[in-house]
Amino acid sequence: MKYEPHSYQEYATKWILDKEKTGLLLDMGLGKTVCTLTAIEELMHNYFEIAKVLVIAPLKVAEDTWSSETEKWDHLKHLKISKVLGTEKERRAALNTKADIYVINRENVVWLIKYCGKDWSFDMVVVDELSSFKSSKSQRFKALRKIRTKRIVGLTGTPAPNGLMDLWSEIYLLDQGERLGKTLTAYRDRYFMPDKRNQNIIFSYKPKVEAEESIYKKLSDICISMKAKDYLELPERIDNIISVKLPKSVEEKYKKLEKDLLLRLQDSDIVANNAAVLTNKLLQFANGAVYDEEGVVQEMHDEKLKALEDIIEVSIGKPVLIFYAYKHDRDRLKKHFKNAKELKTSEDIKKWNNGGVEIMLVHPASAGHGLNLQAGGNIIVWFGLTWSLELYQQANARLYRQGQKQNVIIHHLIAKGTIDEDVMKALENKSIGQEALLQAVKARIRGGAYDKSS
Numbered sequence: 001m002k003y004e005p006h007s008y009q010e011y012a013t014k015w016i017l018d019k020e021k022t023g024l025l026l027d028m029g030l031g032k033t034v035c036t037l038t039a040i041e042e043l044m045h046n047y048f049e050i051a052k053v054l055v056i057a058p059l060k061v062a063e064d065t066w067s068s069e070t071e072k073w074d075h076l077k078h079l080k081i082s083k084v085l086g087t088e089k090e091r092r093a094a095l096n097t098k099a100d101i102y103v104i105n106r107e108n109v110v111w112l113i114k115y116c117g118k119d120w121s122f123d124m125v126v127v128d129e130l131s132s133f134k135s136s137k138s139q140r141f142k143a144l145r146k147i148r149t150k151r152i153v154g155l156t157g158t159p160a161p162n163g164l165m166d167l168w169s170e171i172y173l174l175d176q177g178e179r180l181g182k183t184l185t186a187y188r189d190r191y192f193m194p195d196k197r198n199q200n201i202i203f204s205y206k207p208k209v210e211a212e213e214s215i216y217k218k219l220s221d222i223c224i225s226m227k228a229k230d231y232l233e234l235p236e237r238i239d240n241i242i243s244v245k246l247p248k249s250v251e252e253k254y255k256k257l258e259k260d261l262l263l264r265l266q267d268s269d270i271v272a273n274n275a276a277v278l279t280n281k282l283l284q285f286a287n288g289a290v291y292d293e294e295g296v297v298q299e300m301h302d303e304k305l306k307a308l309e310d311i312i313e314v315s316i317g318k319p320v321l322i323f324y325a326y327k328h329d330r331d332r333l334k335k336h337f338k339n340a341k342e343l344k345t346s347e348d349i350k351k352w353n354n355g356g357v358e359i360m361l362v363h364p365a366s367a368g369h370g371l372n373l374q375a376g377g378n379i380i381v382w383f384g385l386t387w388s389l390e391l392y393q394q395a396n397a398r399l400y401r402q403g404q405k406q407n408v409i410i411h412h413l414i415a416k417g418t419i420d421e422d423v424m425k426a427l428e429n430k431s432i433g434q435e436a437l438l439q440a441v442k443a444r445i446r447g448g449a450y451d452k453s454s
Contacts, residue, residue: 003034003073008231013039015224016153017047021174023130023154023223028394029401030228032155033069036126037076043124043151044079044100050124050151052102054112056144057128059085059105060367064346066103066128068372084112106132110143123150130154131390133173134166136184141169145176157397159225161390164207164215165192171219179218191215228401235378236407237400241424242307243416250301254285254418279387279419286415287384289328297328304383304413305336311381311411312337312359319357319377323364323395325384333361333383343367352376364388364395373398378406383413385423392427 005013009031016022016039026032043049055066062085070076082099084091091111095102102122104112106129113120125147127133133141154174160166168187171180181187191214192205216225228234246254261278284290289299312320322340324330334340340359341348343366351357353375360376364386367373380399386392400408414420 001072001074003038003075005035005038006031006231008226009035009038012224012226013042017042019222020151021222022152023156023159023171023174023219025156025159025223025225027226027228028157028397029234029403030157030226030231031402032157033065033128034073034076036153036155037066037069037073037079039153040101040124040126041076041079052122053100053124053126054122055101055103055126055128056106056109057103058132059107060343060349060371061128062103062105064349065371066101068346068349070101084108106140109140113143113147120147120149124152125149126153126155127173128155130156130170130173131158131161131166133170134161136169136172141173144173158390158394159223161388164212165205167215167219171223174222179222180215232402234400234402235404237396238407238409240409240411242311242411242413244303244307244413245416246301246303246418250303251417253300254282257285257290258282258419282419283384283423284326284328286418286420287325287329289326289332291326291328297331299332302332302336304415305332307413308333308337308381308383311379315379317358318379319352319355319360320379320381321352321360321362321373321377321399322381322383323362323386325363325386329384330361330363349373362395362398364391367395367398371398372401372403374401374404378404378408379411380408381411381413385412385414385420385427387423387426389427389430 012024012026012030012032012035015024016036024032024035026035040050040053044051044053055062057066062083067081067083070079070081079101080099081101081103082094082097084094084102084104085108086094088111091104091108092115095115127144133144135141152174154170156170159170165188168180168184177183181190188205191208191211193208194202194204195206196203261281281290285300286304288301288304289297292298308322322333324333330342334342337359340361341351341357342361343349343352348357348360349371352360352373355376357376360373378399380396386395396408396410400410412424414424
């Protein structure tokens with residue numbers, strides 16, 4: 001296919017060509033991959049500046065997206081890609097294969113850097129989904145920060161998924177601390193102030209006045225940011241809330257579980273880990289099954305499965321992409337819908353995009369970034385919700401993106417009177433995961449029969 005770039009894509013490609021260190025903060029669907037590959041092709045065969053490129057990406061993106069893009073566009077077909085995936089033996093063989101671009105999943109970055117040692121031969125590194133390096137404590141960040149390369153490009157549509165604090169480590173990988181400081185502590189002290197605290201213990205920080213403007217000004221010479229709504233004419237997106245009524249007996253069991261769990265937290269400070277345990281149990285129940293203390297699945301109801309049956313029936317054979325939350329969700333869906341297929345491989349992606357899959361099951365964490373699924377359908381169903389706004393937005397963007405020809409319908413199965421309603425409200429308000437989760441739990445303790453003062 002002949003590549004006829006939009007003007008913003010030409011601008012993004014030129015931005016990479018003109019700068020040795022850069023961040024492309026392009027919204028989902030704007031074509032970060034093809035912009036970057038076009039710049040790589042230019043730098044390799046016209047500028048003669050680079051000879052060997054490393055791309056670090058989420059696993060499924062590493063398996064499919066980069067090679068699919070080179071196969072898709074005429075001007076990129078001569079680029080040879082080697083996928084550094086699989087067993088250690090397979091990864092070593094891939095590294096010893098002559099290629100232009102080597103693609104590795106981010107989980108193996110530490111291994112790669114240790115394996116290469118001083119023989120680091122990549123003169124350009126592309127970090128696809130730069131936001132996955134937001135933790136300065138992660139081993140992948142600590143390993144990659146040691147690397148010095150001629151050119152580096154960071155790609156993401158969600159640079160600060162949990163707030164501005166996330167930016168430090170991502171930008172450090174691009175400029176070694178030149179813009180936001182050499183340490184996270186220095187960055188925090190300069191742009192943030194204590195927020196929630198208990199005497200001398202600080203639980204969270206909030207940006208100082210005008211911090212956001214100051215930070216983005218610091219980054220303006222190496223980062224460009226573009227929003228899809230400003231550059232694309234997308235079909236309509238229709239968000240549909242389907243309220244699922246639980247039978248009275250099931251509703252009573254849910255309320256008892258909720259009360260028992262909330263009572264445990266009533267006399268203690270609510271922190272993310274115990275709030276997450278609580279909400280996970282309640283979200284599982286809302287979906288229809290719960291892991292007990294021994295890890296055995298206890299089925300509670302099949303109301304969401306019934307609601308999903310109705311959606312599939314009225315879809316009249318159109319492909320449906322279903323996002324599930326837990327393994328028992330997936331297992332129950334596969335058992336209930338015999339023609340459901342789980343997205344695992346590049347071949348599964350091709351079958352979906354060719355219209356060969358009626359029901360595709362996907363976990364948002366495994367397919368939330370970078371996969372192009374818009375050719376295969378226009379209907380999404382959220383069987384189980386996520387607190388992560390980033391995962392939610394990225395997952396929806398698998399269909400609601402450039403190249404989609406039909407209006408996109410996003411169904412949300414919401415169990416009435418359950419924590420599903422809190423999650424949906426947080427997502428609609430674009431609240432950020434952990435903070436929204438904590439506030440929801442606190443509200444339930446204060447507002448329910450679990451409040452001692454009531």
